[in-house]
Amino acid sequence: MIAQLFFTALLTMIVLTAFVQLRQIPLVGATVICAAIFGGYLVWVPDHATLIAHWMGIGRGTDLILYVWILISCAILLILYLNARQQFQVITVLARTIALRDAEISANEIGKAGGEGSAPQL
Amino acid sequence: MTLPTSSVATRDGVWIVVAAYNEERLIQQVVSGLREIYAHVAVVDDCSTDATAALARAAGALVLNHPVNLGQGASLQTGLTFALRKGATHIVTFDADGQHRPEEIAHLLAALENSGADFALGSRFLGRTTNLALSRKLMLKAAVVFSRATTGLRITDAHNGLRAMTRRGASRLQLRQNRMTHASEILHQIAASKLPYVEVPVTIDYTQYSKAKGQKLSNAVSILLELLTGTLHR
Numbered sequence: 001m002i003a004q005l006f007f008t009a010l011l012t013m014i015v016l017t018a019f020v021q022l023r024q025i026p027l028v029g030a031t032v033i034c035a036a037i038f039g040g041y042l043v044w045v046p047d048h049a050t051l052i053a054h055w056m057g058i059g060r061g062t063d064l065i066l067y068v069w070i071l072i073s074c075a076i077l078l079i080l081y082l083n084a085r086q087q088f089q090v091i092t093v094l095a096r097t098i099a100l101r102d103a104e105i106s107a108n109e110i111g112k113a114g115g116e117g118s119a120p121q122l
Numbered sequence: 123m124t125l126p127t128s129s130v131a132t133r134d135g136v137w138i139v140v141a142a143y144n145e146e147r148l149i150q151q152v153v154s155g156l157r158e159i160y161a162h163v164a165v166v167d168d169c170s171t172d173a174t175a176a177l178a179r180a181a182g183a184l185v186l187n188h189p190v191n192l193g194q195g196a197s198l199q200t201g202l203t204f205a206l207r208k209g210a211t212h213i214v215t216f217d218a219d220g221q222h223r224p225e226e227i228a229h230l231l232a233a234l235e236n237s238g239a240d241f242a243l244g245s246r247f248l249g250r251t252t253n254l255a256l257s258r259k260l261m262l263k264a265a266v267v268f269s270r271a272t273t274g275l276r277i278t279d280a281h282n283g284l285r286a287m288t289r290r291g292a293s294r295l296q297l298r299q300n301r302m303t304h305a306s307e308i309l310h311q312i313a314a315s316k317l318p319y320v321e322v323p324v325t326i327d328y329t330q331y332s333k334a335k336g337q338k339l340s341n342a343v344s345i346l347l348e349l350l351t352g353t354l355h356r
Contacts, residue, residue, distance in 0.1 A: 082351060089298060092192050096200045099166070099186045103204060107184070 007043045011036045014072060018079070025082055032075040039068045135211030135289075136160055136231065139201030141194045142218040143168040146177055147331060153181035155224040156216065164204055165218070166197040195304025199297040206292055213292045217283035219331060226324050230286035233322045240291030241312050241319035243277060244284035249323030258328075269306060273313040277321060281305040284324050291317055 018032035042049045042065055049061030058064050138156050142149055142165050149165070156163045165178040169191040179185045186200055198215055205213045212234065214227050222244075230242040246254075247266075262281060269280035285308070287295075294315040299307040312319055 078351075085351065091190065092196050095188050095190050095192055096196065096203065099188050099200050100204055100207070103184065103186045 004043050008040055011040045011043070014076070017076075021079055021083075024086070025079060028075055028078050028082070032072060032079070035068055035072045035075065039065070039072065042068065134161060135209065136214065136227075137162040137164060137201075137205035137208065137210040137212070138214045138216050138227070139198060139205055140165045140178075140183070140216050140218050141168060141197030141201065142166065142170065142174050142178065143191065143194070143197070144170045144172050145174045145218040146170070146172040148220040149174050149218055150177040150181045152216075152218055152220055153178050153183045156227075157182040159224055159227070162205070162208070162210070164201050166201045166204075168192060168194070168197045193304075195297045195299045195307065198304060199295070202292050202295060202297075206289065210292070211289050212286060213289070214286045215283060221326050221328060222284045223325055223327070226284065227286065229324070230284065230322050233320045234286055234288060237320045238318060239320040240288045240294075240315075240317040242286040243279070243319060243321050244282040244324035245277070245279035245321045246282060246324060246326040247278045248321055249325050251326045251328060253328040254326070255328075265306075269309050272306075273309045275309055275313050275319070277309065279321070280309060282324065282326070291315070 014036045015033050018029045018036070022029040022033070042052075042061075046061065049064050051061075053059065053061045053064040056064065058067065138160050140149075140152065140156075140163065145152075153163055153165060163183040164186060165175070165183040166186045167175040167178065167188065169188045175185050175187060186204055188197065188200065201215075202213055212231055214230065216222055216224075216227070226244070230244060233239065233242040246262075262279070265280040266278060269275065269277060283305075291312075294317060295308060295311050297304045297307055297311075
């Protein structure tokens with residue numbers, strides 16, 4: 001019972017995490033939610049794990065649970081990767097804004113210093 | 123083969139965008155060659171650790187500095203945005219490693235003018251190459267097959283850095299793939315824009331330097347991965 005409660009709490013956290021990401025990463029988020037709900041079902045009805053495993057052509061119920069866990073782990077890694085990628089986009093926009101602003105300032109300074117007429121030397 | 127040159131070639135509205143990262147060996151020569159023909163050359167220095175920015179500036183380029191290294195795609199987008207803000211009527215992307223010829227830009231601009239297209243894409247397979255290794259040729263051909271299949275564009279060269287575009291065309295590009303994946307992304311966005319495009323024969327001069335700087339097989343895997351994961355994120 002303690003293990004069931006522990007895993008249920010863990011899977012609930014995973015579902016909530018994926019739910020938050022659902023709008024940005026719908027496919028991966030939905031996969032994680034489905035896998036976590038399925039995992040929770042197996043935690044509470046372990047007898048069905050073996051039945052479903054046999055039906056799916058997997059030897060043992062424990063193997064099925066392992067596969068579900070691997071699926072969840074991989075999907076979460078993908079979510080983390082995609083989030084990091086999104087953060088990099090934000091950094092890109094910031095860096096571009098700085099580069100463009102500095103170029104404008106530099107161009108204006110040269111313009112004030114009498115650099116007009118030699119456009120390429122901005 | 124003699125290609126037509128363009129009356130827009132010397133116009134003030136043409137901006138050349140060069141993305142550069144640690145290119146001190148050739149950047150001065152590249153910029154000087156461009157500045158002999160074109161007034162506006164913008165070099166986007168992608169946080170180089172060498173003297174690229176100073177040398178480009180000394181050669182007469184307007185230099186934009188990325189405060190952190192972002193990759194060639196991000197550098198091109200910065201250059202495109204800047205050129206558009208400066209009122210560019212035509213924008214040309216040009217590699218910093220010396221493998222393109224400045225005089226061929228006029229052919230691309232002429233193609234835009236004569237065909238009414240918004241994008242003129244350089245093609246080494248319609249033109250010619252010097253010292254192209256077989257392995258690289260096979261990789262480039264595979265990229266063409268992949269790009270044709272995924273974009274529907276009837277192109278012969280998918281990863282040529284020499285391109286010209288009208289203001290309207292450039293405005294439709296919003297590159298988000300920072301690293302080398304941008305070449306494929308540009309083609310996807312050209313296809314999505316439904317704006318007309320043409321291919322123009324160009325010459326690529328491969329040197330040991332440009333080969334070392336160019337696309338590697340690992341980049342092809344990276345491109346595939348980026349395009350796949352890019353479809354997962356909104």
